[in-house]
Amino acid sequence: MLLCCTCLCAKDQLILGVNPYKTTPEIQAIHAELIAYLEKALDKEIVLVVSKDYNQLITLIEQGNVDIASISPKLFAMLRQKEIKADYLATIQFADTQMPKRSTYRSLILTQNESTIKELADLKGKSFGFTDIDSTSGYLYPRFTMRQNGIDPSKELGKIYMLKKHPKIIDALLEKSIDAGAVYDGIYRALPKETQNKIRILSTSEEIPYDAMIASEHLDPTLRAHIKTLLLAFHTSSSNTQSGIAGFEEKPLFLYDRLLHLE
Amino acid sequence: MKLYHKILFLTLVQLGAIFSFGIYQIQSLYVTQKAAFDQKNLIQSEMIQKRFEEKLDQLQKTAQILINSQEVVTGIISNDTDMLYNWSKLFLSSSAHKIHFIDLDGTIISRGESEFRFGDDASKRFYVQQALKNDTFLGIDTVDDKECLIFAKRIRQYGERPIGLISVALIIDDDLLSSLVQGTTMNIAYHSENQTLLATNHEALINASSLHVMLQASSVKEASFTIGLASDAELHALKEARTNFFVSIGIALILFVFALHFTLLRHLREYRSISQVLIDFYEDRLDIKEVGTTIKHTAQERSTPEVKKIAEALFNMSQKVAETQDALEHLSSIDQLTSLWNRRKLEEFLDQKLKESERGSFFSVLMIDIDRFKTINDTCGHEIGDHVLEVTAQLMRQSVRASDILGRWGGEEFLLILPQTDLAGACVIAEQMRTKVKHHTFDHYANTVTLSLGVATYRSGDTPNAILKRADTALYRAKNNGRDRVEHED
Numbered sequence: 001m002l003l004c005c006t007c008l009c010a011k012d013q014l015i016l017g018v019n020p021y022k023t024t025p026e027i028q029a030i031h032a033e034l035i036a037y038l039e040k041a042l043d044k045e046i047v048l049v050v051s052k053d054y055n056q057l058i059t060l061i062e063q064g065n066v067d068i069a070s071i072s073p074k075l076f077a078m079l080r081q082k083e084i085k086a087d088y089l090a091t092i093q094f095a096d097t098q099m100p101k102r103s104t105y106r107s108l109i110l111t112q113n114e115s116t117i118k119e120l121a122d123l124k125g126k127s128f129g130f131t132d133i134d135s136t137s138g139y140l141y142p143r144f145t146m147r148q149n150g151i152d153p154s155k156e157l158g159k160i161y162m163l164k165k166h167p168k169i170i171d172a173l174l175e176k177s178i179d180a181g182a183v184y185d186g187i188y189r190a191l192p193k194e195t196q197n198k199i200r201i202l203s204t205s206e207e208i209p210y211d212a213m214i215a216s217e218h219l220d221p222t223l224r225a226h227i228k229t230l231l232l233a234f235h236t237s238s239s240n241t242q243s244g245i246a247g248f249e250e251k252p253l254f255l256y257d258r259l260l261h262l263e
Numbered sequence: 264m265k266l267y268h269k270i271l272f273l274t275l276v277q278l279g280a281i282f283s284f285g286i287y288q289i290q291s292l293y294v295t296q297k298a299a300f301d302q303k304n305l306i307q308s309e310m311i312q313k314r315f316e317e318k319l320d321q322l323q324k325t326a327q328i329l330i331n332s333q334e335v336v337t338g339i340i341s342n343d344t345d346m347l348y349n350w351s352k353l354f355l356s357s358s359a360h361k362i363h364f365i366d367l368d369g370t371i372i373s374r375g376e377s378e379f380r381f382g383d384d385a386s387k388r389f390y391v392q393q394a395l396k397n398d399t400f401l402g403i404d405t406v407d408d409k410e411c412l413i414f415a416k417r418i419r420q421y422g423e424r425p426i427g428l429i430s431v432a433l434i435i436d437d438d439l440l441s442s443l444v445q446g447t448t449m450n451i452a453y454h455s456e457n458q459t460l461l462a463t464n465h466e467a468l469i470n471a472s473s474l475h476v477m478l479q480a481s482s483v484k485e486a487s488f489t490i491g492l493a494s495d496a497e498l499h500a501l502k503e504a505r506t507n508f509f510v511s512i513g514i515a516l517i518l519f520v521f522a523l524h525f526t527l528l529r530h531l532r533e534y535r536s537i538s539q540v541l542i543d544f545y546e547d548r549l550d551i552k553e554v555g556t557t558i559k560h561t562a563q564e565r566s567t568p569e570v571k572k573i574a575e576a577l578f579n580m581s582q583k584v585a586e587t588q589d590a591l592e593h594l595s596s597i598d599q600l601t602s603l604w605n606r607r608k609l610e611e612f613l614d615q616k617l618k619e620s621e622r623g624s625f626f627s628v629l630m631i632d633i634d635r636f637k638t639i640n641d642t643c644g645h646e647i648g649d650h651v652l653e654v655t656a657q658l659m660r661q662s663v664r665a666s667d668i669l670g671r672w673g674g675e676e677f678l679l680i681l682p683q684t685d686l687a688g689a690c691v692i693a694e695q696m697r698t699k700v701k702h703h704t705f706d707h708y709a710n711t712v713t714l715s716l717g718v719a720t721y722r723s724g725d726t727p728n729a730i731l732k733r734a735d736t737a738l739y740r741a742k743n744n745g746r747d748r749v750e751h752e753d
Contacts, residue, residue: 133341162343163345164343168344171378172379
């Protein structure tokens with residue numbers, strides 16, 4: 001059906017693919033202003049497609065079933081490694097109450113404030129919650145950080161749970177279902193202060209670029225350039241910057257490429 | 264056997280037969296209703312049993328569907344709590360309250376009913392141990408501090424390599440019990456060492472029996488389901504109706520016997536009263552007139568119409584008999600020719616007067632004889648003789664007082680008893696009588712008829728023969744002295 005829509009409405013629609021890093025309604029809310037902005041500027045309908053998982057989005061891009069995509073940093077790095085034809089347009093900027101809008105974030109390893117885990121070394125034998133195996137901040141960076149600190153996450157951790165969504169790591173921590181977990185810093189910062197007080201940050205990663213906006217090479221180069229210009233010119237008008245994309249920024253691509261070496 | 268006992272016995276036999284048939288009918292109806300009631304309860308019990316089995320089936324089906332999902336298998340292998348949660352929450356329902364995925368170490372990977380609760384150790388749980396050991400477990404165990412019906416099954420990758428467990432549990436609570444007995448008149452109870460639950464708020468089950476459930480032994484001791492009637496009101500009403508009917512029959516029977524007893528007594532007393540009058544008459548304690556009087560009195564009392572009619576008939580009959588008796592009595596006391604008292608009656612009167620005289624009364628007697636009457640008969644014939652006798656009797660009757668007793672003693676002899684009359688008074692009356700006859704002219708006899716009269720008066724200690732003898736002696740003397748005269752005793 002997606003293919004049919006793409007073929008039939010190719011001239012009047014643009015398909016925007018997004019990773020399922022949050023629930024679909026949340027993703028729709030985050031992209032609502034951007035979609036409205038692009039639709040108005042391009043005079044085209046923007047159809048938002050949330051992929052079933054991270055890998056499916058790669059397939060959709062490879063097959064040219066999406067025109068533009070908001071893709072996770074790790075996936076973008078993999079695309080670049082595979083030399084799949086897709087143009088980097090810009091890196092998404094987000095903003096929250098704690099920090100101004102930014103195009104990079106960090107991965108945090110968290111535990112309960114009252115936990116006996118005081119440092120990364122204490123994670124040995126403890127249960128740990130990751131988000132998704134393809135998540136940069138929820139899987140790759142925390143494992144990279146653990147290895148850097150002498151812990152083999154595949155062998156020395158206790159039970160490992162895959163919770164997919166970052167907020168679930170927080171909830172599971174508070175519920176004491178896991179001893180520790182990894183999230184991106186935006187989730188932590190969005191927590192109420194009293195909840196933050198119940199959580200201790202064990203480690204903070206180096207900068208990780210936010211999702212990259214890419215365009216399929218099936219698109220007309222002029223249109224791609226036009227979209228890039230529009231993205232870089234996009235600034236959210238909403239006062240509630242937490243609820244959506246704040247803007248776009250061009251970042252050096254090595255920030256993405258180095259993610260391939262986290263394993 | 265007395266009539267009373269006969270009637271009572273026969274009536275009671277008939278009543279007993281009727282009531283026995285009624286009791287038999289009611290008992291048959293009761294047995295039929297009771298059988299229908301029991302049948303309904305049996306069907307309801309089977310329905311509850313079926314519902315319970317469906318609950319168990321639903322647990323097993325839910326587990327099997329989830330086990331068959333490749334994503335679930337993948338989720339267990341990768342400890343993908345989110346995926347397992349998303350799958351299991353789809354299958355949560357009133358038939359599956361808890362769906363847990365457990366790894367081979369007994370650690371819960373995901374709870375369908377609680378997204379963020381996992382990672383706890385369930386390896387010591389009986390159902391986990393049983394499922395790990397025997398591949399499946401179907402029974403009662405405690406899950407998250409709730410006693411549940413639980414089905415646990417080992418999950419295998421490609422049907423071979425064990426990778427974890429699934430447990431689907433149904434909390435044993437009031438809602439579950441209520442759903443089992445919904446729409447029935449039954450109640451179900453769950454009892455274990457920790458709690459006792461009832462589907463409805465009745466204190467106890469009526470005719471309770473255990474639910475036949477094929478559950479494995481569990482760690483929850485003394486866990487059992489019991490079904491029974493929620494209320495025995497229906498059965499009680501049925502029994503009460505039967506009892507009421509029996510009591511009513513009993514009371515009706517007793518009342519009827521009493522009523523019959525008193526009715527019989529009343530009627531029979533009236534009949535006995537009448538029959539006693541007849542017996543008294545038969546045994547000469549009453550004469551016919553007294554019978555009439557007594558029966559009339561009975562008929563006027565508050566008798567039943569039947570008895571009253573009988574009494575009236577007997578009264579009328581006794582009246583007729585009395586009249587007939589009077590007529591016969593009269594005939595037997597009267598001389599047919601002269602219409603005067605006959606000799607038998609005269610003797611009775613004489614006895615009576617003698618008895619009265621013993622109490623201070625007195626009387627005199629005249630012995631009267633028509634002179635030469637044989638000659639009249641011989642010369643003029645018996646018809647003329649009878650004529651003379653008849654007319655002479657009339658003349659004598661005209662000469663006596665109302666209280667005087669005049670009768671024909673025999674042939675041409677007459678006897679006159681004069682109560683309260685002394686010898687002199689009797690002589691006066693005798694003379695008047697003699698004179699009256701002597702001067703009478705007969706219609707069919709041309710000659711003069713004269714009378715000879717002997718007078719005697721009562722003496723103390725007299726007998727009938729004695730006084731008659733003295734009167735007869737005086738008469739004889741009158742005859743001897745020339746007839747047509749009055750002579751008295753000395």
